[in-house]
Amino acid sequence: MIGQSLIDSVRATIGIPGDPASIRVVCAMSGGVDSTVTAALLKEAGFDVIGITLQLYDHGEAVRRKGACCAGQDIHDARRAAAVLGIPHYVLDFESRFKEAVIDEFVSSYLSGETPIPCVTCNRTVKFADLLQRSRDLDAAVLATGHYVESRARGDGSGRRDMFTPSDLARDQSYFLFATTQDQLDYLRFPLGTLTKPEARAIAADLGLSVADKPDSQDICFVPDGRYADLILKLRPDGAEPGDIVDLEGEVLGRHDGIIHYTIGQRRGLGIASAEPLYVVRIDPAARSVVVGPREALKQTDIRVNGLNWLGDEPLGADPQPIFAKIRSARPPVPGGIRQAETGPVVTIHGGEYGISPGQACVLYEADGSGARVLGGGFIARA
CATH class of the missing domain: 2.30.30.280 (Adenine nucleotide alpha hydrolases-like domains)
Incomplete structure (x- = not known):
């Protein structure tokens, strides 16, 4: 069962003084094991928890396929888990918003010769913008998710928070959260940041949750068979x-x-x-x-980035600030620097990198390894 030390850790992660029962927390529930365990931990810690699931898309294949996200069976799994946990649960229909902000953008990006990251776009425009506002409308003190990253208060009384890579680097999702703004980060909480995936599954099993052995969701949830070109041609036959x-x-x-x-x-x-x-x-x-x-x-040393979300302490200038840069989610960060050039922010990779793709993310860190502060990032522009 869930020990007291873990309960204390969850309460510390929320970081709001007072009786937990008087603190409302909205938990984003996708129907997977991570978000379900997050809701369970918050409930066990005594918070006033509300579960919200976003219906983002739907089609027959996604309804039946294991490992989908935010459609079909996953919505049923989230609803069932909320009932077991004894928390209120709402499903919000964001299909049209998701298509406009994520799917259409995905298609346009491919047609322009880029390799897009729809998960980043979804987090930036739907989950951490629209859902966050709905959470505020429900008078929630914070919005919690099942992402594997850490968020810590700065300790200077400012109320500001920083994002860090998690204890389990094999599950690190900071690459997909680089676009989280400072205001969003101050409102978000990530209770799984100190856990490993096996530990999360063990908690789900101990609590008798049916999602304990559920497969992880796929990277691109709205392409159930992985055939991106088919989706693009369906929406843009001239593509x-x-x-x-x-x-x-x-x-x-x-x-x-x-x-x-x-x-x-x-x-x-x-x-x-x-x-x-x-x-x-x-x-x-x-x-x-x-x-x-x-x-x-394919080797490239300087990378121009668009839409930079900079979370560093000092504004960018002409002199490079040292950073570690990650250009693919599966690659480790490598040392480099970032500076403000006339054409916009430029990241320099010491020693260069191979296969740098326009449309992908260049995510910036203060260091490498677990517990490294996330300094933001941007989308890789054409050379």
């Missing part, structure tokens, strides 16, 4: 115009059936013969061309 595959000098090596089938760094499935391995180096949507070259052509 697969053929074009040329060219080398770095512009020589035509072959043809393709649409730039939506390619991402930076891709090696397989190019459909062209070459004595040396070739990789997608650049995508030119205006010319409908896919540029290929050797692996070394």
